[in-house]
Amino acid sequence: MRVLMFGWEFPPHISGGLGTACYGLTKGLATFDDVEVTFVVPKAYGDEDQSSIRLIGAGDVSITRKNVKFEDLQRKIEYYEVESGLIPYMGPEEFWQLKSLEHKDSSRYIETDEMGKLTFSGKYGNDLLYEIYKYSLVAEVIAKENDFDVIHAHDWLAYPAGIAAKKATGKPLVVHVHATDFDRSGGSVNPQVFAIEKEGMDCADRVITVSNLTRNIVIEKYGIAPEKVITVYNAVEPVSSELKNQMKKGVDEKIVTFLGRITMQKGPEYFIEAAYQVLQKMDNVRFVMAGSGDMMNRMIKRAARLGISDHFHFTGFLQGDDVFNMFGMSDVYVMPSISEPFGISPLEAMQSNVPTIISYQSGVSEILNYALKVDFWDVNAMADAIYALLNYPALSQILRKYGKEEVESLQWKHSAQKTREVYLEAIASVESGITEN
Amino acid sequence: MKTVCLYFQVHQPFRYRRYRFFDIGNDHYYYDDYSNEAILHKVSEKCYLPANKLILSLIKKHGGKFRVAFSLSGIALEQFSLYAPEVIKSFQELAKTGCVEFLSETYSHSMVSMVDPELFAKQVKMHDDLIEKYFGQRPTVFRNTELIYSDEIGEQVAAMGFKAMLTEGARHILGWKSPNYIYCGAAAPQLKLLLRNYKLSDDVAFRFSNKGWNEYPLTADKFANWIAKINQHEEIVNLFMDYETLGEHQWKESGIFDFMTKLPAAIIAKKGISFRTPSEAANKHNPISVVSVPHPISWADEERDLSAWLGNEMQKEAFDKLYSLKDQVALCKDPDILKDWNYLQISDHFYYMCTKFFSDGEVHKYFNPYENPYEAFINYMNVLSDFHIRLDAKVTIDPVAIELERLRSLIDEKDKKIEELEVKSAKKRTHKKVEKAG
Known part of the structure; x- marks a missing residue:
């Protein structure tokens, strides 16, 4: 079974969990002898781990030779300026930084280089929707050029590509929902994103959700x-033992950690209120908010107003080893997310031997027994648990x-096995002609 | 002559309210009065009252041939007197028939037998005093919380003067032996052991309404036939179960009350089978052999051990922390503190912290007011922390202070004696004077 998979990013060039999840899943799929994955991203850098897949960068595909007319393209593509409320899945660290640079791209036309190739930034920029449609055009070409049995598209950024590939070849489409705009926006959904998401799910023969x-x-x-x-639940890559607990904390105090984007979706304000309550009862404890995001300044102000700034610390954005160092220093990890489709970071904390508190409003709470669970809004319960x-x-x-x-038992090969079953179902449903659309 | 020995357990815990850490030191009331009252009313209406009424009518109908035993925890009796005194009244009516025996247990439905023999004996006495007060009979047969038993506990129970004790007929201790005889304790041969026939007991308690069970539906005649078919040399069939089986675990709609209505007649009709209470059975039958139980057993779960209460780290810590206060509590006379101390020991608190249900245990979930075992642990530890603070405020465990307290009570005691003697001698003097005058 050959799978044509469309994603948006692939390690090591990732800005969040989507790329990590895609990587884990393709590795898991590679353990099956009868599954072969071709993974397409808008931009390939060349240094990706291709041991278990074949990687294609959409920017490397020449389209002029494939007779795609540019006049057509201009009519086909609607170009949207991306609004500030739009935050794609987990990537937004970079998106936020880009946005704060007031990055403006006013190009209205598709530009190709001298080789007839479209250029992709591979990033979450202001012209994100434009890139998505460019991507779908290339997808059509790739689909016609390659031989495969099933199409698998990860998250809304890649749905148009998946749909284009399906229309070009009639092969079954599986879309993988890692997040919806309801999670990202906290309810005030961007209608354009919603439309893309819904179209992807409607066109799909099977929809995979992460919880x-x-x-x-x-x-x-x-x-x-x-x-x-x-x-199909996500899993987690085992960490090497030397990575774990590299750093020990320098103070003889307990450390309670929040680690993630400081945005509404992650519920940082509930963490601060809980910290305040705990600090009323004990003072040999410090709270750390690691990460950055559009709510950071508000959170700093809130901590100051509560008068707990001497015990409440902001680290800014952490990457790579710093994340594991932070876990190594932590006595408690809290993820108070308001809406978390899955939530991989509690698993990383647990891998690092950190007791974890998660909100019931996270997908990962459906599979964990050895974590404390509270409602994100129940500050009393959260404080009590801490x-x-x-x-x-x-x-x-x-x-x-x-x-x-428990975390070690969550393996990508199990997720891959379930995904494989979904492929077989999707293929069977197309063959028997009982597709939903 | 074969004996059927029927015993029902009656217990309801005092459930705690959601007690947050910021309540520690500020608020000393721990109980969820609403739930406690609501649950007690519900169970009284579904089970205790109709079941007592039924049993009373069956006893009257069979003119003394239907006999049954109950064990009521002190905690349950306290709740009845608080919320449903009519239940106590109906048990008193049962007691008057002379066909009902009340068993001994720990007042708090606690696991104190695992901790301290002296405290164990004290709680048993406290319970038996209460039973005597309500029902006019002093228990002579002991049943421990959750039928927990070991050789060591048996020895302590025998030393308290009990002639018999109830426990589980656990397969791993009996091996090839049958539970249908009376046995005696390994460390205390004078203590007779009545072992629960778990197969027949669970047929009623757990499987009765299970439509997937190949014996469904269970009728009184079928059940009586099973008992009659048991090897004629075997002497006793012990049917031990929660009283809530009638109407609460097995709903009225399942036909459990019909079953119970017909069961005595069906059993009495069989030749050579009669109902006996535990003490009557212990008098009638002699032990056939010794049974050795080095590690404690109980009637719970597949393992029949204590893992439902003391299986994980949280349960052990909570339990150890609780009983680390026992010496300090022993010096305390404050009635409120002693009351909270009794309620802290209720075994249910530890049951709620069980993590076994992650894999099995629908039963555990059914009885649990908490979302998960961690919440149960957190809540309990918060309550215990507050209790500890209050105890510290009342009783210091400074050794000098303890010595002072001891001397003070010694002086008090001697003072009392002197007073008594003075009164006596004063009386004698007046007596003599009267004599002289006479």
């Missing part, structure tokens, strides 16, 4: 038939001991 939480959103908000929506982990040793002990085991 039942997301599955329900897909069924209820996008009106997709429940029978074609299947949950206090208990810091004061009642048996609790953190049990979470540490069994949490690690």
Whole structure:
């Protein structure tokens, strides 16, 4: 079975969890002898790990020779200036930085280089929607040029590409929902993004969601038939032992950590309020908010107003080893997300032996037993859980001991196996002619 | 002559309210009165009251041939007197028939038997005093919380003067032996052991309404036939279960009350089978052999051990922290603190912290007011922290202070004696004077 997979990014050139998840899944799929994956990204850098897949960069495909007319293109493409509310899946660290640079690209035409190739930045820029449509055009070409059995498109950025490939070849389409705009926007959905997402799900023969939480959103908000929506949970790559706990903390105080984008979706304000409550009862504890985002300044102000700034620290954006160093120093990890389709970071914390508190509003809470769970808005419960982990040793002990085991049992090959089953279903549904569309 | 021994357990815990860490030191009321009252009313209406009524009518109908035993925890009795005194009244009516035996247990439905023999004996006495007060009979047969038993516990129970004790007929301790005889303790041969026939007991308690069970539906005649078919040399069939089986675990709609209505007649009709209460059974039958139980057993789960209460780190820490306060509590006379101390020991608190249900245990979930075991642990530890602070405020465990307290009570005691003797001698003097005058 040959899979043509469309994504937006691939390690090491990633800005968030989407690329990591795609990488894990393709590696898992590679353990099956009968599955062969061709992965397409807008821009390939050449240094990606291609041991388990073949990687194509859309920017490397020449389209003039394929008789795509430019006059047509100009009519086909609508160009949207990306609004400030739009934040694509987990990448936004860079998006936010780009935005704050007031990056403006006013090009209205598709430009090709002298070889007839489209140029892709491969980033989340202000002209994101423009890139997405460029990408879908190239996808059509790639689909016609390659031989495959099923199309797999990751998240809304790649849905148009998946749809184009399906229209060009009639092969079954599986779309993979890593997040919806309802998660990113906190309810005020961008209508253009919503339209792209819905079209992708409508055209798909099967929809994969990363949790039942997301599955329900897909069924209820996008009106997709429940029978074609299947949950396949993400997994996590095992970490090498030398990476773990490299750094020990320098203070004899407990450290409670929030790590993620400081945006509304992640619920940073609930973490601050909980910190305030805990600090009323004990003072040998410090709280750390690691990450950056559009709510950061507000959070700094809030901490100052509560008068806890001497025990509440902001680190800014952390990358790579710093993330594991931060976990190494932490006694408690909190993820108070308001809406988290899956949530990979609690798994990374648990891998690093850090007891973890997660919100019920996260997909990962559906599969974890050895994590404390609270409603994101229930600041009292969150504070209580933090206090208990810091004061009642048996609790953190049990979470540490069994949490690690639990996370290690979440393997990409299991996710891949389930994905493979979804492919077979999608292929069967197209062959028997009972597609939804 | 074969005996059927039927015993029902009656217990309801005092559930805690959501007690947050910022309540520690500020708010000393721990209980969820609303839930406690609501649940007790619900169970009283579905189970205790109709079941007591049924059993009373069956006893009257069979003129003394239907006999049954109950064990009521002190905590349950406290709740009845608070929220549903009519339940106590209906048990008192049962007691008056002379066909109902009340068993001994720990007042708090606690696991104190695992900790301290002295405290264990004290709680048993406290319970038996209450039973005597309500029902006019002093228990002679002991049943431990969740039928927990080991050789060591058996020895302590025998030392308290009990002639018999109930426990589980766990397969791993019996091996090829049958539970249908009376056995005796390895460390205390004078203590007779009545072992629960888990197969027949669970047929009623767990499988009765299970439509997937190949014996469904279970009728009284079928059940009586099973008992009659048991090897004629075997002497006793012990059917031990929660009283809530009638009407609460097995709903009225399942036909459990019909089953119970017909069961006594169906069993009495069989030749050579009669109902006996545990103490009657212990008098009638002699032990056939010794059973050795080095590690404690219980009637819970597949493992029949203590893992549902003391299986994980949280449960062990909570339990150890609780009983680390026992010496300090022993010096405390404050009635509120002692009351909270009794309620802290209720075994259910530890049951709620069980993590076994991650893999099995629908049963665990059913009885659990908490979302998950961590919440149960956090809540309990918060309550315990506040309790500890209050205890510290009342009782210092400074050794000098303890010595002072001891001397003070010694002086008090001697003072009392002197007073008594003075009164006596004063009486004697007046007596003599009267004599002289006479």
